[in-house]
Amino acid sequence: MITATHYLALSLVMFTLGLIGVMVRRNFITVLMSLELIFNAVNLNLIAFSFRLGDLSGQILAIFVITVAAAEAAIGLGLIIALTRLKDTVILDDANEMRS
């Protein structure tokens, strides 16, 4: 029997993987994928809870998250295309002009 706890555990794993991916990976495309992982962890959580609670608002939020994530990915890709035109790279560290 698959319970909410299983979903929760899976989403936690996805979330953690996503966070680690964003922080350690330097390839922008991988970072973008890690971000998707985070958002999908959230969606999984929301839908699992929504199902368990018998409340729809979680699923509604999940639909919003999916929509926004699409917009986010579009903008992210747009930004990296602009950067690639100037620097010919998708590796974030190669574009380090500013001291941080």
Added chain:
Amino acid sequence: MFESHLLSLITLAPAVAAIGLGLIPGRYERLVRWLAFGISLGIFFTSLLMWMVFDPSMGGMQMVEKADWIPQFGIEFHLGVDGISLLLVLLTTLLVPVVIAASWTSVRDKVKAFHICLLLLTTGMVGAFLALDVFLFYVFWEFILIPMYFIIGVWGGARRIYAAVKFFIFTMAGSVLMLVAILYTARVHFETTGIWSFDYFVWLETASQIPMGGVWSPQMLVFIAFALAFAIKVPMFPFHTWLPDAHVEAPTGGSIILAGVLLKLGTYGFLRFNRALFPEAWEKAVPVIMVLAVIGIVYGAFVALVQPDIKKLVAYSSVSHLGFVMLGLAAGTISSTQGAILQMVNHGLATGALFLLIGILYERRGTLLIADYGGIATVVPVLTGFFLLVTLASIGLPGLNGFVGEFLILAGSWPVAPAAVVGAGLGVVLGAVTMLWMVQRVFWNPLSHEENRGLRDMNFREVATVLPLVLFIVWIGVFPMTFLAPMEAAVRLLLE
């Protein structure tokens, strides 16, 4: 009508005038000078009027004005004068026209900006002495830093940027904790009464309700926060290191204001806030203050002795003199406190005059090193005469003002702390030696530098600038009662 707004007139008129001055094109330098001089003189006469209206028999605040400022926090524009602040306001408004006259030829750059700074500074200083709302006091207190920073930083000597920044950071660092203390006390009042108030009179009740105990008890910490801000300003040993730098680099006018008024804000704050608001904590702190005061007296005099630079020498002797004031306040008897207040005025007059005369020398010769002078008494007899007189006043020769103040302090402190008086007496002797030795090296001794032979003596303007200060120096020395009488009732009220 006029009388009822006298204090806000004295406080705010300089700031309004400064804004007006800002509208005049900067190239009309003479016009700016005369206008600023006229305004400051007008303010001085207005404060003389205040002195005439003042009733010396009353100890409480007079000519009180009150208006809402930030009603949501119970903060008011609340001014009032008593015998203590009366003298200090008079001193301030007297020194401002003197400074303008003294800067007539020495400040050549950005003349308009200099006078704007000076007038804004006047508002800050007078406001701080007159404010009866603790928050308002803090606002004026902080505000003073900005024009003073610019006076040191823009018109100062070679290392002026360093000195200005040091002055600013030191005084600011001291006073920010005072803000926390003020807000904390306001909170205590709010918790007990449910009303916000920063009113000084209300706080006379409130402050003693803050829990009191050991050094780390809230009242002690609040007391220390206030004391730290004032001790840096005074400056008490060991917080004095900014003063010599600021004095040496500041232009003549800046030095006069700094020594004459700003340092008094510190001692005034001790008396008005630390002493009056927290009598219990004050009792505990008296030994520490006394020890630091005596160390300051002796240390200042010793360090002054070896200074090669006239201004630095006078700056260190200021540390010593302000130690006397702190000793008088710490002893806490009526006569020692009166002496301390009078000594604040005395120091303002004498040291102000000294810096003025040093500035005159500097303008002619371009150096402040004692070694570059010597034997000029015959070349500039008038200057020498004034310098000697002011020096004697500063070291406390009977018949001049310094004697009255020091005598009252020492005599008043004797029953309370004889050991401290002995230490301070040593300081008196040492200070006298230091100053007289300096005068001897500068004005007597053989004339070894040829370029000193052609020095010009003081001209009419310069004599006219020093004369009012000398007048008060002699007046206080001969008839001290004119100045002691109005403050007596106020001191009595404050100490009891």
Added chain:
Amino acid sequence: MPLEQFVPFIPEIFLAIASFVLLVGGIGLGRRGMRPLALGAVGSLVVTGILVWLFGRPAGEPEVILGGMLAIDTFAVFFKLLVLASAILTIMLATGFLERFRYGGGEFFALILTATLGMFVMASGVNLVSLYVGLELMALSSYVLVGYCKLEVKSNEGAVKYFVLGAMSSGILLYGISLVYGSLGTLDLMEIKTALVAAPQDNLVLMLGIVLMAFGMLFKVAAVPFHVWSPDAYEGAPTPVTAFISVAPKAAAFAMFLRIFAGAFSPEIDHWRSVIWLAAAMTMIFGNIAALSQDNVKRMLAYSSIAHAGYALMGVVAGTAYGTWSVLMYMLVYTFMNIGAFGLVVLLETRGYAGETVKDWAGLSKKAPAAAAGMLILLLALAGIPPTGGFMSKLYVFAAAINAGYIWLAVIGVLMSAVSLYYYFRIVVQMYLVEGEEAESGAELVRDRWAEGVVLVSVLVVMAIGVYPAPFVGWAQGGLNALGLM
């Protein structure tokens, strides 16, 4: 759903339409249409302000519209007007800037308007769904704005970093939201509060959710240790955008912060307060210390605005009504002083990125006394010295912290503001105190009437608040009449 519910929503609808019109107009008119488009953008923002005043104000008690998504209360009105003011000032700053650097204006103005729309929703949202959508609308618009100068590597780089960390923080916030939803079963702030009041809980999932949401919000206000994106984004962004993203999104994020934490989560205050306390202290300390060593003025102001977020967080920590309106007051003053300071950076930005190092300010008091005096006042305000508004706003957050018993936090705050004097005054030293050749080496000011107007307005507002704060305090306190707060 009755149609009357849309009446208070008219300003937002108008804003959305206006942004589309500007976008299309920008394509039609090209670069020649800069001034008309800018006037159109400013005009539509002003009209929006009027519409907010006409339709967006609560008749009396706060009310909710659109199925409990948005609240109509004075709290929202306060932040909406503040955000509008910063959007108008930004557009006035940006017009001349975009002309000088030869970029088109239509998309820029449209993006400012959509970001404003997002912040409107952030200011009035009372449901985590609407708050999230508003936040993302604001964030997505500002990612593009930061990367607007697409031929500058710095601008691109800043945008990419801003994007990655911004998206990550949204993810963290969302994960927190999902956990809170899971343990309480609702996304409505009022219902969350009711549930927590009825049954104070300390189950692990809820706590984790609240803490993750706090992390997400701290990211959005650029609090330490979640600040790493902000110096790069601020430095890289076109300066008018830096001015914008350093104030408006921060103000809107604080609105959201207060609604969620001081409002919905207030029953659990003992659980989240220490997190915010720590963040506030670290933010003040780190922001000010890091600013000390910056030579690039934009970067210095970036660190300074990190520090300012720390001061404002003190009001959140207090968790009282005083704390809440002190944050409102802080955001009001902060908006104007920061936009004014960046406005002067824009005016100094004549050759590429000149005007950006501290040395470029040398001798400004000689070349442009009025501009130098304006910068002086703004810097004094940033440092919190009377009689400027900056002092007044700091005063209230310190008072709120002390009043709530957080005296040590206030002590850290005042000490750090003494530290901040040092770096603000480095610019003052350059403007006023250096002389001779050094003073000659500074940059020249460009002539730009609109940007000068922005600086003038900022200086006047900052001074007005400093000299007579009573009415402004009244407005900020009026903002307490909010749904779900207190």
